Amino acid sequence: MIYSLCLLLILIGLYGVVVSRQTLKIVISLLIMNHGVHLLLLLIGYREGGNPPIVDPGSLISEFANGAVDPLPQALVLTSIVIGLGVLALMVALCVRLYERYGTFDITEIRRLRG
Amino acid sequence: MSIDIQTLIPLFVAIPLGMSLLIQLVARSRHMLSEVLTIITMLVLMLMSCYAIGDNGIYHLGGWPTPVGIDMRLDALATLLLLAVNIVGVAVSLYSVDYMRRFTARSHFYSLFLLMVTGMNGVILAGDLFNLYVFLEVAAIASYSLVAFGCAHEELEASFKYIVLGTLSSALILTGVALVYGITGTLNMAHIAARITETGMNTPLLLAFGLFICGFAFKSALVPFHAWLPDAHPAAPAPVSAMLSGVLIKAIGIYVLARLAFNVFGISDNELSMLRWLGLLSMVVGGFLAVGQKDIKRLFAYSSISQVGFMVLGLGLGTPLGLVGGLYHLVNHALFKPLLFLNAGAVEYATGTRNLKKLGGLNRKLPVTAATSMVGSMSIAGIPPFNGFWSKLIIVLACIESGYYGFALAAVLVSIVTLAYQLKVQRMAFFASLPEALKDVRREPPMMALAMILLAIGCITLSFAVLTGLRDPWLIGAAQQTLTAGVFGG
Numbered sequence: 001m002i003y004s005l006c007l008l009l010i011l012i013g014l015y016g017v018v019v020s021r022q023t024l025k026i027v028i029s030l031l032i033m034n035h036g037v038h039l040l041l042l043l044i045g046y047r048e049g050g051n052p053p054i055v056d057p058g059s060l061i062s063e064f065a066n067g068a069v070d071p072l073p074q075a076l077v078l079t080s081i082v083i084g085l086g087v088l089a090l091m092v093a094l095c096v097r098l099y100e101r102y103g104t105f106d107i108t109e110i111r112r113l114r115g
Numbered sequence: 116m117s118i119d120i121q122t123l124i125p126l127f128v129a130i131p132l133g134m135s136l137l138i139q140l141v142a143r144s145r146h147m148l149s150e151v152l153t154i155i156t157m158l159v160l161m162l163m164s165c166y167a168i169g170d171n172g173i174y175h176l177g178g179w180p181t182p183v184g185i186d187m188r189l190d191a192l193a194t195l196l197l198l199a200v201n202i203v204g205v206a207v208s209l210y211s212v213d214y215m216r217r218f219t220a221r222s223h224f225y226s227l228f229l230l231m232v233t234g235m236n237g238v239i240l241a242g243d244l245f246n247l248y249v250f251l252e253v254a255a256i257a258s259y260s261l262v263a264f265g266c267a268h269e270e271l272e273a274s275f276k277y278i279v280l281g282t283l284s285s286a287l288i289l290t291g292v293a294l295v296y297g298i299t300g301t302l303n304m305a306h307i308a309a310r311i312t313e314t315g316m317n318t319p320l321l322l323a324f325g326l327f328i329c330g331f332a333f334k335s336a337l338v339p340f341h342a343w344l345p346d347a348h349p350a351a352p353a354p355v356s357a358m359l360s361g362v363l364i365k366a367i368g369i370y371v372l373a374r375l376a377f378n379v380f381g382i383s384d385n386e387l388s389m390l391r392w393l394g395l396l397s398m399v400v401g402g403f404l405a406v407g408q409k410d411i412k413r414l415f416a417y418s419s420i421s422q423v424g425f426m427v428l429g430l431g432l433g434t435p436l437g438l439v440g441g442l443y444h445l446v447n448h449a450l451f452k453p454l455l456f457l458n459a460g461a462v463e464y465a466t467g468t469r470n471l472k473k474l475g476g477l478n479r480k481l482p483v484t485a486a487t488s489m490v491g492s493m494s495i496a497g498i499p500p501f502n503g504f505w506s507k508l509i510i511v512l513a514c515i516e517s518g519y520y521g522f523a524l525a526a527v528l529v530s531i532v533t534l535a536y537q538l539k540v541q542r543m544a545f546f547a548s549l550p551e552a553l554k555d556v557r558r559e560p561p562m563m564a565l566a567m568i569l570l571a572i573g574c575i576t577l578s579f580a581v582l583t584g585l586r587d588p589w590l591i592g593a594a595q596q597t598l599t600a601g602v603f604g605g
Contacts, residue, residue, distance in 0.1 A: 010290070017283065023275065030282050037289045044297040073296070076245055080289060083252045087285075090259055091278055097263070098271050110272050113346045 002043060009036030022105045023095045027088070034084050038077050045073030123163055124174040124187050127197065127236040128250075131156055135229035142222050149222040150212050156229060157204040160236070164197040169592070173242065186242030186303060191592035195442060196239045196370050199449035200362045202573065204232050210457050210566035211354045214464060218352065224264060231257035231358065235366040243302040244292045251288070251334070251367050255281050258363055261355040262347045273343075273350035280343045284333030291326035294319055308379045316380070324380050328372070328389070335368020337427060338397040341420050345404075348419065349412035349469070353460020356412060360419040361453035365445055369423065373430055373441075377597045382433065390431030395525055398424030402532040411459045411469045411544065414536060415452065418495065421529060422448045428526065429510045430597075432517050438594040440509035446590075447502040447577055451494040454570040458488035461559045461567065462544060471540065476549030480556040483564040485545045487571040492541055494574045496534035502578040 013033025020026045050069035055061070095105065102110050134156045142148035167189060176185040189197075208228070215221050234254025241247040259281065263274035296302055298319050299310040311320065329340070336344040344364070348356045376382040376390070401420030408414035426448070429441025461484040462477060463469050478485035494501040497508075507530055514523035559567075580590060 010286070013286075014283075017279065026279055030279065030286075033286050034282070034289075037286050037293065040290065041293040041296075044293055072302075073293075076292075076296075079245075079249060083249065083256075086256055087252070087259075087278070087282055090256060091275075091282075094263060094271060094275050094278065097266060098275060101268050101271060110275075112268055113272055113276075113350075 003040065006036050006040040006043065009033070009039065012036075021107055023098060023107055023110070024092075024105055026107070027091045027095060030091070031084070031088060034080075038080055038084075041073050041077050041080070045070035118166070120167060120170040120172040120189065121174050123167060124172055124189050124240060125176070127160065127163065127240055128187075128233055130160060131229040131233040131236065135226040135233065138222055138226045138229070144222070146221045149225045150208075153208045153211075153225040153229060154205070157201065157208045157232070160201040160232070161205050164194065164201045167194050167197065170194070181303060182301075182306070185246060186305075187240045188242040188305075189240060191596040192370070192374065192442075193239045195446065195590070195593040196366055197236065199446055200232065200235050200239070200366055203358065203361045203449055203453050203570075206453065206457070206566040206570050206573075207354045207357050209569070210357075210460070210563050212562045213560035214354055214460055214563060215352065217464075218264065224261070224352075227257045227261050227264075228355070228358070230254075231261065231363070233257075235362060238367050239370060243304060244295060244307070245302050247371065248285070248288055248292055251371075252285060254363065254367055255285065255334075258355075258359060262351045262359075264352055264355065265350070270350045273346040277343045277347040280333060280340075284330045284340075287326045287333070288330035291323045291330065294323035294326070298323070304374075304379050308381070311379070311381060316383070320380070324375070324386070327375050328386075331368050331372045331375075332393060335364045335372065335423055335427075336397075336420050337393045337423065338400045338420065339393075341397065341401070344420060345413055345416045348416040348456075349410060353412075353456055353463065356416075356460070357453035357456040360416065360456055361449050364419065364423060365426075365449060369426055369430070369445060372427075373597055376430075384433070387431050387433045390427055391519070391522065392431075394424045394426070394428030394431050395522060396424070397421065398428060398529045399525060402529045402536075405536045406532060406539070408536075409471050411462065411471055411474075411540060412456065413469075414471075414540065415455050415459060418455075418533065418536065419448075419452055421533065422452065422495065425507065425510055425526065425529075428522060429513060432513050432519070434513055434517055435594060435598060436509060436516055437513035438597050439590060440506055440513050442593050442597070443509060443580070443590055444503075444506035447494065447506050447574070450570055450573045450577060451491045451503060454487060454491040454567060454574065455495065457563070457567050457570065458484050458491060461563050464563070465556045465559060466553055471543040473550065473552070474544040475547035475553070476545070477553070477556070478545040480549070480553065481559055483567060484559055487567040488545065489541065490571040490574055492537035494578075496537045497530045498534075500578060502574055502580070505578060505581045 010033050013029045016029025017026055047069045051067045053068040053071035055064055138149045138152055172189045174187040215224055231254050234250045237250030238247055241250055259274055259278045262277055263270050299307050333340040348360050397420050401417050405414050405417035426441045426445050429437045465481055494503040497504040511523045511526050
C-alpha cells in the first residue's frame with residue numbers, strides 16, 4: 001500500500017529529529033518528514049489513469065469530473081512547499097548563527113537554558 | 116455612517132500585511148516613521164474589531180461562491196479573539212516605542228510584529244482548514260524570528276528549539292488537513308461539519324482529530340507538549356513575550372482547538388475528557404514549576420502554561436457555563452499576562468536583570484510598574500474584585516455543576532499556588548529592601564508607562580463584565596457560537 005510508504009517517510013523524519021545531535025541533521029530530518037506529508041497530500045488527489053484536470057469547451061462537466069485527477073491537492077502542496085522553504089531558510093540561518101555563537105553544531109553543547 | 120461588515124473582514128488581514136511591507140519600503144531606516152505607522156495600524160485594527168462586535172458575516176474571496184472560492188468568516192467567537200489580539204497589539208506597539216530603543220534594525224521588528232498580527236487575524240477569520248494552516252504558519256514564522264530577535268546565545272537556542280517543535284506540530288496539523296480532505300472531499304469548515312454530521316465520526320476522522328489535538332496542543336503549550344514555551348517566551352524581547360504569551364498561544368492554539376472540537380468535529384464526551392485531563396495536567400504542572408523559578412519572565416511563562424490549563428479545563432467541560440468560564444478566562448488572561456510581561460520588561464529595562472534574587476524595593480523607583488504589576492498579580496491570582504477571580508469562579512462552579520468535584524478542587528488549589536508565586540514576585544522585586552546596585556535606577560519611560568496603565572485599566576474594566584448587561588454582546592454570544600455544533604458563520 002503506497003500510503004504506508006508516506007507514513008514510513010514521516011516516521012524516518014521523526015526518528016531523525018529525535019536521535020540526531022547535529023542541528024543541520026535535525027533540519028534535514030524535518031525536511032524529510034515534511035515531504036512525507038506532502039506526498040500523502042498529493043496521493044489523495046491521485047487517480048490511476050486519470051486525465052489532466054483541464055476542461056475542454058465541448059465536454060460535459062460530470063464526465064470530466066469522473067475522469068480527471070483532483071487538482072486541489074497539487075495546489076495545496078505547492079503552497080505548502082513554499083511555506084516549507086521559508087521555514088527551511090529560517091532554520092538554516094539559525095543554525096549558522098548558532099554556530100557563530102557556540103562554535104558547534106552539536107545540540108548537546110548548545111544548552112544554556114534549563115529549569 | 117455605516118460600513119458593511121463584509122468589506123471589513125478581508126481588511127483585518129490585508130491592512131497589517133500591507134503595512135508590514137510598506138514599512139520595509141518607506142521606513143527601513145526611519146525608525147520614527149515605522150513606529151507611527153505600526154501604532155496607527157494597530158489602532159485602526161482595534162477600532163475595526165470593536166465595530167465588528169455583534170456582527171456576523173462571510174466574505175467570499177474574489178467573489179467566488181462557497182464551494183469553489185475561499186471563505187473568510189466572522190462570528191461571535193472570532194470577534195472575541197479579534198478584540199483580544201488587536202487590543203493587546205495596541206498596548207504592545209505603544210510599549211515597543213521606548214523598549215525597542217536598545218535594539219538595531221527596529222523597522223524589521225515592526226514588520227515582523229505586523230506579520231504576526233496578520234497571521235493571527237487570518238487564523239481567526241479563516242473559513243477553511245488549509246488557509247487556517249497557511250495563516251498559522253505566517254504567525255509562527257514571524258514569531259520564530261521575533262524570538263531570535265536579540266541574536267544572543269539564549270535567544271538563538273530558544274528559537275531553534277521553538278522552530279523544531281513548531282515545524283513538527285505544523286507537520287502533524289498538515290497531515291490532519293490531508294486526512295480530512297481525503298475523507299470528506301472538502302476543506303471548507305462548514306461543509307466538513309455538515310459531512311461529519313451526515314456520516315458520523317469514523318476511525319480515519321478520529322485519527323485526523325487526534326492529529327489536530329496534538330498539533331494545536333503543541334501550539335498552545337499544554338503540558339506534555341509544553342517544552343518549548345518556557346524557553347521561547349522569556350527569550351523574546353518583552354513586547355513580543357507579551358504578544359506570544361498573551362494572544363499567540365490562544366489565537367493559534369486554544370481558539371482553533373475550540374473551533375475544530377465544537378464547531379467542526381462535534382466533540383463527544385470521550386474526547387472532552389481528554390481535553391479536561393490535558394487542562395488539569397497543564398494547570399497543575401505549570402503552576403508548580405512556576406513557583407521555583409528565579410527568572411521573572413520564565414516564571415510568567417510557566418504561569419501561562421498553568422493558566423492555559425484553566426481555559427482548556429473550562430472548554431473541556433463542554434457545558435455552557437464551562438465555555439463561558441473558559442472564554443472569559445481567555446480574554447482576561449489576554450489582558451493580565453501581557454501586562455505582567457510588560458512589567459517584567461520594564462524591570463529589565465530599568466535594572467538590566469531579570470533575576471529575582473538581584474531585585475528588590477522597586478516600588479519606590481518604578482511606581483507605575485509596581486502599581487500595575489500589583490493589579491496584574493491580583494488579577495491572575497484571582498483576588499475578588501479583579502477579573503481573574505470571576506473567570507476562575509465560573510470555571511470552578513462549572514466543574515461542580517457537572518459533578519467533577521476533583522477538578523474543582525484542583526482548580527481552587529492551583530489558584531492558591533498562583534497566588535503564592537505572584538506574591539513571590541511582588542515581594543522579591545517590589546517590596547524587599549533596595550539592593551545597593553539599584554540605587555540609581557531611573558523611572559520607566561512615558562510610553563511604557565502608558566501601555567502598562569492601559570492594560571491595567573483593561574483588567575479592572577473586565578471585572579465588571581460579570582454584570583449581565585456588559586457581558587452579553589461579546590462573551591455569551593461567543594459561548595453560544597461555540598456550542599452550536601456543526602454550524603458556524605453568518
